[in-house]
Amino acid sequence: MIPIEVIFLGILGLIIGSFINVVIYRLPQGKSLFFPFSHCPKCQKLLKWYHNIPILSYLFLKGKCAYCGEKISIQYPLVEALSALLIISLYLRFKPHFDLITFIFLAYFVLTLLTISFIDLKHKEIPDLLSLPLIFAGWFLSLLGKNPLHLSFVDSLISALAGMGLLFFIDTLYYHIAKRESIGMGDFKLMGGFGAYLGYQSFFNILFLASLLGVLSFLLFKVYLKLRGDKRAEEKPNWQEGLRAEIPFGPFLCLSALIYLFNPQSLL
Ligand SMILES: [Zn+2]
Structure with a gap:
């Protein structure tokens, strides 16, 4: 029953x-x-x-x-x-x-990630209207003392800023080496939302798993093109450019954050 x-x-x-x-x-x-x-x-x-x-x-x-x-x-x-x-x-x-309040805030978090994933897949963009409120909702939840991972408000505040800063740092570093932007602006704010809800402790897990899933999907995509006889499969592999051009990163970040929320011990 x-x-x-x-x-x-x-x-x-x-x-x-x-x-x-x-x-x-x-x-x-x-x-x-x-x-x-x-x-x-x-x-x-x-x-x-x-x-x-x-x-x-x-x-x-x-x-x-x-x-x-x-x-x-x-x-x-x-x-x-x-x-x-x-x-x-x-x-x-x-x-x-x-706890009803916690449940509503977490439902808002997971459903926004679902929305962001599909918008990013279809349009290769993450609207600020979806990513920015996540940061404030995460802060508010910890301010109420109801964060399910027991983040304090200060932790939540610092983690959100650290999340945005971390992606900005990776992007700047990458820009100086490859002379190109690697990550979409929307991904910064999304990472800020993860920080506010899940804490900086989640960053390594999320980034590592998302990269792994991203590379795997890229390989599967190439195999799929090859099976269909698409000539794009023969293009010489340019990892970062290929990844960003054909497969958006947002859905992998969202999926990894969901896995972390349900089981923070999933990787470490
Ligand atoms: Zn019709």
């Missing part, structure tokens, strides 16, 4: 995931998040309420627009399912010392 609160949180996660899809689609274009109501990007027809039910509508419509048959991206049900999974996992992980 699944506990009733888990079912409730799952449904809540699906609904929030539905909204996250709107944010992923509209925020980078500077459009309003609330108006106009959801419509098909191809035929512009307004969707009925029953076309908007998380996951179920996608299955009923077999992944196509009800009016014009345009394919609906798998991203929609995927983000909804991930959002529900994250909320439920968070609840189960922190259930022994459940």
Whole structure:
């Protein structure tokens, strides 16, 4: 028997995931998040309420627009399912010392990371509107004395600044050696958010794991191109340039931060 609160949180996660899809689609274009109501990007027809039910509508419509048959991206049900999974996992992980305020702040953290990952994948940018509030939310949580990793406010404050400083340092160093920028500006603020929530103790884990995942994905991407007979697979490997140009770093940073939040001992 699944506990009733888990079912409730799952449904809540699906609904929030539905909204996250709107944010992923509209925020980078500077459009309003609330108006106009959801419509098909191809035929512009307004969707009925029953076309908007998380996951179920996608299955009923077999992944196509009800009016014009345009394919609906798998991203929609995927983000909804991930959002529900994250909320439920968070609840189960922190259930022994459940506290509503902490839960809301952590849910805000993990769902913002989900949103940032998909925006960075699609648009190769991380909006300040998503990354900067993470820093303040992390500070506020520790100010309330409710940080799940027991960060004090001073730790949280210093770690956020250290996170931004660290990436800025790496970037400057890299710029002087390779004469090019390596990291997007959005990644600095994201690292600041990690510092505010998870503390500077998390930085090594996050950066190491994210780099590892980034390189692995880059290799898989090259193999994929080769299998498809794409001539980009033959280009001589230029690691940093190739990585940044084809695979954004944000989603790997976010995934690594999530792993750290759920299990700070995961690497060390
Ligand atoms: Zn349509």
